[in-house]
Amino acid sequence: MENINLTMAQTVDMQELFCILSELGYKLVKLPTSPDFDSFLRVVAGRAQHKAEMARLESDVSNPRLVVELKKWRREQARVENVPPYYILNDRTLLHMAVHEPATLEEFQAVPGVGEVKAGKYCRQILKLIERVNNGIQ
Numbered sequence: 184m185e186n187i188n189l190t191m192a193q194t195v196d197m198q199e200l201f202c203i204l205s206e207l208g209y210k211l212v213k214l215p216t217s218p219d220f221d222s223f224l225r226v227v228a229g230r231a232q233h234k235a236e237m238a239r240l241e242s243d244v245s246n247p248r249l250v251v252e253l254k255k256w257r258r259e260q261a262r263v264e265n266v267p268p269y270y271i272l273n274d275r276t277l278l279h280m281a282v283h284e285p286a287t288l289e290e291f292q293a294v295p296g297v298g299e300v301k302a303g304k305y306c307r308q309i310l311k312l313i314e315r316v317n318n319g320i321q
């Protein structure tokens with residue numbers, strides 16, 4: 184795990200506590216006056232790990248158009264099912280698909296965030312989409 188610079192500051196009247204996390208893209212986070220710091224630091228560390236993983240996945244994508252097409256498919260599927268897009272598949276899962284480009288059910292099920300239910304519902308559609316995008320078909 185990488186180190187995170189954490190700057191804590193409290194107002195003069197001791198009523199408000201702030202945390203500055205510039206490395207994570209946060210400029211200022213207001214905290215309760217008596218936070219459970221262990222819990223808070225676990226959340227911060229988790230967010231840092233997630234952000235680093237997402238950046239790594241984005242840099243590993245060889246075909247950015249595939250990410251765009253997967254997100255378009257997800258948006259349309261969410262509209263059809265009347266649910267938020269992240270209920271279909273979250274961004275992390277879509278990025279893993281764009282990086283690994285599964286071509287079989289087994290490869291699809293190996294993508295983090297895909298279980299039996301989602302594989303059963305979406306595998307055929309997504310595998311066809313990946314094949315179309317990789318072959319340059321609209």
